[in-house]
Amino acid sequence: MSAKAYTCAFHGVEARPVEVQCALSPGLPGFAIVGLPDKAVSEARDRIRSALSALQIALPSKRITVNLSPADLPKEGSHFDLPIALALLAAIDILPRDAVEGALALGELSLDGTLVPVLGCLPAAMAAAQEDRALFCPQPCGAEAAWIDATQVIAARSLSDLVQHLTGQSAIRPAQPGEVTDAPSPRDLRDVKGQERAKRALEIAAAGRHHLLFTGTPGSGKSMLAARLPTILPDLTPEEALETSMIHSLAGLLEDGGLSRRRPFRDPHHTASMAAIVGGGRGSKPGEISLAHNGVLFLDELPEFPRAVLDTLRQPIETGEVVVSRANSHARYPCRFLLVAAANPCRCGYLPDPSRACARVPQCGLDYLGRISGPMMDRFDLRIEVPPVAFHDLDLPASGDSSATVAARVARARSIQSRRFAGHPTARQNADAEGQMLAEIATPDAEGRDLLHRAADRFGLTARGYHRVLRVARTIADLDEARDVSSRHVAEALSYRLTVERPGDRAA
Structure with missing residues (x-):
């Protein structure tokens, strides 16, 4: 069983697309992340385990391998948590594969499944628009990402809310852009x-x-x-x-x-x-x-x-x-x-x-x-x-x-x-x-x-x-x-x- 999700890696102001490939294979149970991840990305497996446990989802007794492609592109940051979790849920048939593959996702997972804000949601939304995909992100980042009106931004409070949205149980309304701040300066x-x-x-x-x-x-x-x-x-x-x-x-x-x-x-x-x-x-x-x-x-x-x-x-x-x-x-x-x-x-x-x-x-x-x-x-x-x-x-x-x-x-x-x-x-x-x-x-x-x-x-x-x-x-x-x-x-x-x-x- 295998599935894919999509996210991005930041190099300068450029958000380069990354394909998250998740495969389940026979063998001793394990969870490996490959594809030049840094320490924060490697630690995602422990956060994902705890977040899925909070959703009462048990991982299968198989070997789980996640590949971040292209493999020679450095992957840095905790925003890879959400796309890895979505690819894993699609691989075990909890989420529909086409819904997961049709979006670019980024967000950090807390141990109880809450989505934590991450940096770079605005350039990520730009990358999603160029790839003709929707954007999944934490709720506090939605107003920022929604300034790119060429893509639909789904800002979820938690992984549970996003799962319910993707399975049709409870839809999340697309995020709206934040306000334009233009406070006058008191100096003259x-x-x-x-x-x-x-x-x-x-x-x-x-x-x-x-x-x-x-x-x-x-x-x-x-x-x-x-x-x-x-x-x-x-x-x-x-x-x-x-x-x-x-x-x-x-x-x-x-x-x-x-x-x-x-x-x-x-x-x-x-x-x-x-x-x-x-x-x-x-x-x-x-x-x-x-x-x-x-x-x-x-x-x-x-x-x-x-x-x-x-x-x-x-x-x-x-x-x-x-x-x-x-x-x-x-x-x-x-x-x-x-x-x-x-x-x-x-x-x-x-x-x-x-x-x-x-x-x-x-x-x-x-x-x-x-x-x-x-x-x-x-x-x-x-x-x-x-x-x-x-x-x-x-x-x-x-x-x-x-x-x-x-x-x-x-x-x-x-x-x-x-x-x-x-x-x-x-x-x-x-x-x-x-x-x-x-x-x-x-x-x-x-x-x-x-x-x-x-x-x-x-x-x-x-x-x-x-x-x-x-x-x-x-x-x-x-x-x-x-x-x-x-x-x-x-x-x-x-x-x-x-x-x-x-x-x-x-x-x-």
Whole structure:
């Protein structure tokens, strides 16, 4: 006697189909699971035995062999419990084989047969839709999985309920999608007193997805500015929300099955490990750069991060994806994020203030910012010095544009870019433009080109820096709703590029 069920194994955001084959054969009673299972999968047999015992189902006195095919694909996680149990119940003729084979199942079994929530139900539902199957999952995961409306989601509270559903005794109603969470942020850009130049840079960064570095003395408002960046970003499009939510589903960050239209804002501590930032560890889980996909990654106290960790960001910043390589697998995660970083000018933080600076000025500043490698610094499109705000200015009433006003300008600029890059396979914002496309959309007028050439020669801009100035100038022109890039757009873009220098750099 044999039967099959279907589930999936997660590699990056991809849910690869797995066929669960269960066969009963004569011989000494035993329960073996083969097909490259990890420890959690191997332990499924004990959970399944106890769950079936709670249903008063006795296993036959035969040898039970479960094969997870393809056998060379690593199988990790407890979500294999449910499909193995269903294949076994079909093999002993308790469940109809066609009903079991017509669905993709995942879920962990507790000892009393209750289905425990598992990670990755959203990408699993996507895989089920591609295979033209229904999805069986634990009840708490139903609202999350039901966002994929191309497949029917049956969310059961326990294995007993699912057995009754499949045998026609008590039908389970298909799950409904969770709510879209769109709670407004209590923060507003008007909360920041002064710092008009930094606010302008924040607006440009939001409009074109340009990476931004703030430097300034402690308490000048760097973190406060960065925390308000999400309030001026447009909501996620439906496609972006699905991309982001699939990653968050694998990380267990979706609450109550609801999807958010707000862009993610991730701010890891500077003690975070390389695996925590880039991804990896047990199961090759997504890191902070992937959890910030389509949103903001804020690195406060940038020089305090280990240099090796920072340098691993260089390739993902350029490509928009990261590949976590292991000896037996390669997990690929998208990571198209907006990087915002903040740094003090030196270790004591008061390099510009002679009355408060330490005795090692200016060497302390050179050593401190020198922790950031030249190639990493070169990837910041905008570099802004944030001066301290005088205490008597803090009592002044709020001034400047609100987050809603700035967000409207950002939305108009992004709308221009959406039309510009319509149909392009990878480019979405100006920061993505390169090669011939960049030359077509961002070539400045004669005066602007002459200014850019003189600046590149005078300050030794790298080729990357030269192109990034063009991208920023194009975004500034979009904010002005100008068709062409003029010299004033180039001049403003250059002013943000040539602000913060590292030791040994000429502002490249």
